[in-house]
Amino acid sequence: MKAVKKVLIVGGGIGGLCAAIALRRQDIDVDLVELKTQWTVYGVGIIQQSNVVREMAKLGVLDGYLDAAYAFEDVTINTMAGEQLARIPGQRLAGPEYPANVGISRLALHQVLSETTIALGASIRLGLSVQTLEQVGEGVDVLFTDGSRGCYDLVVGADGLYSQIRGLLFREQYRPRFTGQSVWRYNFPRAAGIDHLATFQGPAGNAGLVPLGRDQMYMFVTSHEPANPRMDAATLATQMRQRLSGFTGLIGELREQIRDSDRVVYKPLEVVFVREPWYRGRVVLIGDAVHATTPHLGQGAGMAIEDAVVLGEELVAGGSVEQQLERFMARRYERCKFISESSVLAGDKEMAHDSRFDRIGLVRRMLEVTAEPI
Numbered sequence: 001m002k003a004v005k006k007v008l009i010v011g012g013g014i015g016g017l018c019a020a021i022a023l024r025r026q027d028i029d030v031d032l033v034e035l036k037t038q039w040t041v042y043g044v045g046i047i048q049q050s051n052v053v054r055e056m057a058k059l060g061v062l063d064g065y066l067d068a069a070y071a072f073e074d075v076t077i078n079t080m081a082g083e084q085l086a087r088i089p090g091q092r093l094a095g096p097e098y099p100a101n102v103g104i105s106r107l108a109l110h111q112v113l114s115e116t117t118i119a120l121g122a123s124i125r126l127g128l129s130v131q132t133l134e135q136v137g138e139g140v141d142v143l144f145t146d147g148s149r150g151c152y153d154l155v156v157g158a159d160g161l162y163s164q165i166r167g168l169l170f171r172e173q174y175r176p177r178f179t180g181q182s183v184w185r186y187n188f189p190r191a192a193g194i195d196h197l198a199t200f201q202g203p204a205g206n207a208g209l210v211p212l213g214r215d216q217m218y219m220f221v222t223s224h225e226p227a228n229p230r231m232d233a234a235t236l237a238t239q240m241r242q243r244l245s246g247f248t249g250l251i252g253e254l255r256e257q258i259r260d261s262d263r264v265v266y267k268p269l270e271v272v273f274v275r276e277p278w279y280r281g282r283v284v285l286i287g288d289a290v291h292a293t294t295p296h297l298g299q300g301a302g303m304a305i306e307d308a309v310v311l312g313e314e315l316v317a318g319g320s321v322e323q324q325l326e327r328f329m330a331r332r333y334e335r336c337k338f339i340s341e342s343s344v345l346a347g348d349k350e351m352a353h354d355s356r357f358d359r360i361g362l363v364r365r366m367l368e369v370t371a372e373p374i
């Protein structure tokens, strides 16, 4: 008999939704609560690499996901003028008939994951969170913010960088840290040559173009913002163009088209990593709640998705809940630590203007590590 039959997932982002799908596929009852009343996400895109495509196959969503995405094979690393330094071939980890990598709009990804979660019978409540958690015997009693109650075999905290559930388990021990960098993003019609992920190394930041669909791509650029200033929303387009000064070639051409501040998505980069088991009793944390990192390796959501799949596998692999969560940790900790630390390192090297840093080598190593079975 399964030790875990009924689970509460707190947070309906990428990690929470993938956990809901993974658990429902194992016939575990799932309640999911999401704080937002309007269950939407912001409208730029996300890079998902070969390990994510493999996990999407395990979640049984691959066909719908690929229909909503732009599939591509290679990643190029270029100078700020667009001269190619390296072309790194993709790895078809989901099988030879499936692509190596995809770019997908966050809205489209949310739609695929939320529709699958609903279709699989998870109960979803919006505008709601947890007021208190009490671990009693072999369960967790939960009081929700609307005064309702529930009793669960396991609670999964998938509530992101500022996780409330992390605070309930570890109090103030782990707080998000601003790394010194921010990211600026902007959508464009897809340029003909952008049929793969193209990155461009600037002296103080890294830019990139990510295809999202036949007609759409987005640009990102990182910048050093040591004082983490509050940006005036009306100036975002001008400021993004400034951060791109010095780039020539395609990035330089596109820079001049960044005119609408309302379409700039600006994000200071904050990180957190929990350096001890991510569970206490029958409450476990996944995704950004325990290992939020910078996007330099494009693997933050990838790690949240892998967490979800591995949790689903372990909860039906026998043993006590303690043993299941121990096995989950054994499969996740070092892998997520490597991604978290390597991503932060890449940003630190950009801020230090360290031209000797072997970024191409790091990307190759990341691809090797993430291609390994989990």
Ligand SMILES: Cc1cc2nc3c(=O)[nH]c(=O)nc-3n(C[C@H](O)[C@H](O)[C@H](O)COP(=O)(O)OP(=O)(O)OC[C@H]3O[C@@H](n4cnc5c(N)ncnc54)[C@H](O)[C@@H]3O)c2cc1C
Residues within 6 Å of the ligand: 010, 011, 012, 013, 014, 015, 016, 033, 034, 035, 036, 045, 046, 047, 048, 128, 129, 130, 158, 159, 160, 161, 162, 163, 164, 165, 183, 267, 269, 286, 287, 288, 289, 292, 293, 294, 295, 298, 299, 300, 301, 302, 303, 304
């Ligand atoms: C600029 C930038 C670019 C990135 N690009 C990439 C990329 O290209 N590829 C990649 O793999 N990753 C990327 N990432 C990382 C990726 O976005 C995150 O790792 C991923 O979104 C984490 O998912 P999550 O579900 O753990 O957390 P979140 O996406 O933060 O979701 C948490 C959810 O929980 C909800 N919530 C919060 N508190 C509560 C509460 N108390 N009760 C109920 N619900 C709550 C939130 O509303 C939210 O819906 C990027 C990150 C940044 C900042």
